[in-house]
Amino acid sequence: MKYEDYIGTECPRCLEIMKTYPALSRSDNSTYICSPCGTHEALEDFSGVGAIDKDLWPHIRRADRGISGVVASIQDFFKSIMSDTTSKGDK
Numbered sequence: 001m002k003y004e005d006y007i008g009t010e011c012p013r014c015l016e017i018m019k020t021y022p023a024l025s026r027s028d029n030s031t032y033i034c035s036p037c038g039t040h041e042a043l044e045d046f047s048g049v050g051a052i053d054k055d056l057w058p059h060i061r062r063a064d065r066g067i068s069g070v071v072a073s074i075q076d077f078f079k080s081i082m083s084d085t086t087s088k089g090d091k
């Protein structure tokens with residue numbers, strides 16, 4: 001499958017239809033995922049927890065589809081990191 005052929009197909013990670021060029025998933029380096037998921041994985045990687053395992057896909061609920069859902073899940077993710085840090089500081 002050619003790179004551009006992925007446009008219009010379903011992202012295996014969030015089940016969203018890919019509207020732009022795909023990103024190579026960091027979870028296995030062989031699966032193409034949508035661009036927002038690629039960004040999400042990069043943030044997961046950057047945060048130190050690593051990209052969510054492929055076995056746990058689809059990672060984003062259908063109710064959260066679209067870029068706003070991805071952004072919200074990234075915000076939740078960072079909130080959870082922040083609250084973890086805060087709770088550790090309280091002890």
Ligand SMILES: [Zn+2]
Pocket residue numbers: 011012013014015016033034035036037038
């Ligand atoms: Zn996706």
